[in-house]
Amino acid sequence: MAIRIAVIGTGGIAHAHGDAYKKLGDRVEFVACADLDLAKAQKYAEEYGIPANKAYDNCYDMLKENEIDAVSVTTWNSAHAECTIAALNAGCHVFCEKPMAMNAEEAKAMKEAAEKNGKILMLGFVRRHGNDAKSALNLIKEGYMGDIYYAKASYLRRCGFPGGWFGDKSRSGGGPLIDLGVHVIDLARYIMGNPKPVSAYGATFDKLGARSEVALSADDWQSTTETEKPIFDVEDLATAMVRFDNGAVLHVEASFNLNIKTPTTTVEFFGDKAGLSFTPFELHTVVDNKLADIAIQGDTGFHFSNSFAAEAKNFIDAIEGKAELVANAEDGVTLMKILDAIYLSAQTGKSVDIE
Ligand SMILES: NC(=O)c1ccc[n+]([C@@H]2O[C@H](COP(=O)([O-])OP(=O)(O)OC[C@H]3O[C@@H](n4cnc5c(N)ncnc54)[C@H](O)[C@@H]3O)[C@@H](O)[C@H]2O)c1
Known part of the structure; x- marks a missing residue:
């Protein structure tokens, strides 16, 4: 069964995530996206084949109203902790962009949320x-x-x-x-x-x-x-x-x-x-x-796009139990x-x- 993907924060880097997931073909399915700027979320939805009514102006409604397995958090840095913790608490695995958070204290809370929910938290250390x-x-x-x-x-x-x-x-x-x-x-x-x-x-x-x-x-x-x-x-x-x-x-x-x-x-x-x-x-x-x-x-x-493809593949492989994360929450906290x-x-x- 395809992993159901959602994206929170549909600005620039969200496209690198989207394009990388696309390369995984039918292993993933784009189901929803959210951005504080609804017009951006709607445009992103159109680009990645997400139904128009699945573009949200906040992550909470998106997480509540949809069956989602995995989320990319690609917001600006101050929203990483909030959106990541919300997604983990909603039962999703998370691929969070770098830097993990605003500081180590927030990062530790994110790692704890992943552990508490038994979900994967991968860090976007694409290099x-x-x-x-x-x-x-x-x-x-x-x-x-x-x-x-x-x-x-x-x-x-x-x-x-x-x-x-x-x-x-x-x-x-x-x-x-x-x-x-x-x-x-x-x-x-x-x-x-x-x-x-x-x-x-x-x-x-x-x-x-x-x-x-x-x-x-x-x-x-x-x-x-x-x-x-x-x-x-x-x-x-x-x-x-x-x-x-x-x-x-x-x-x-x-x-x-x-x-x-x-x-x-x-x-x-x-x-x-x-x-x-x-x-x-x-x-x-x-x-x-x-x-x-x-x-x-x-x-x-x-190479930027090949490395994002490898990163997204590592995330999906890890969710399916086929690989260890190359960059995990502990690396982010450190x-x-x-x-x-x-x-x-x-x-x-x-x-x-x-x-
Ligand atoms: N790995 C890389 O090479 C790389 C490159 C560029 C950016 N980044 C990281 O990606 C993240 C985003 O950067 P960007 O350049 O795409 O920024 P951006 O400004 O293009 O997009 C960020 C988007 O997040 C949205 N957003 C902010 N708070 C939100 C919230 N609470 N809920 C929903 N949406 C929210 C904003 O409205 C905006 O559309 C940053 O953390 C940045 O450090 C990583």
Whole structure:
């Protein structure tokens, strides 16, 4: 029987979810959707073959009036906890977009709701599903890297504020750290074997603001939501060091706006046998007492739609008991703890311990 799917928050990323589910053919059936903006929900319903009377302006009526097995939560960040918990309590499995929530406290409540209801809660850490991540894990398993003791994660935009609610701290929880940094911090932690974070030291800046007067970089993500007036009360740059219980350290940097020449989204790992960079995907090592850079052939890239397809498939496979989740609620909570610690450290100027 097809898994009956519903979507809460039918803006931009909801389409990546919808298109990914579509690729699963008759394993899924779109049954309903909801958005605070009913017109958006209706348009989405039309696009994905959902009956017009199954487009709602709130998730509560949608969950009450329909038989739904699984829900994608693709709202702005401040609604993730509320909508996820409502869906779990209504007996649905949930695929929640990153970041899991506004903070670790909300994230823990979501994890508890999943456990209480015996339902799956998957986190939208799509970078875990890239070919680069898979190849990196294989290289590590085959022993090419040795012990990884340092990593770097960068998601730096030169002029890439996504607009709308992304600049409104009450709905986003923060700026590029919680929006972009979350992707590469999680990716780095995943490749390093999900070590437990123990402390963080960070700094945030808001020197450039929204930079709305400057022409945007064409490829960067834009929210589909308009705000009544422009809001930008979040950081425009964050940088931090995160220490893990195995002694390894991760340096992270994320910006919406920065006076940098070349924007970058990448991670690098440094082991005692070799280093590994993702862009380009290369090992850096020593061969015959000479420095050597080894380029790995084949598809070792991150492709947006293929990775969303792999992510949605993992969700449906897990619901059907055919696979373990690649990114589970615990991974989401851990990430929120790291982000909370970095933001607190940026405020206090001191290193913050992570429980
Ligand atoms: N994985 C990725 O690569 C990726 C990329 C972009 C965005 N995202 C995440 O996806 C989420 C949505 O981002 P977006 O760019 O699609 O935003 P968006 O502004 O385009 O859409 C968000 C939608 O959620 C709706 N909404 C908000 N609260 C709601 C509620 N309580 N009930 C129903 N609908 C509600 C809004 O009306 C809006 O239509 C964010 O959490 C963002 O971080 C992930």
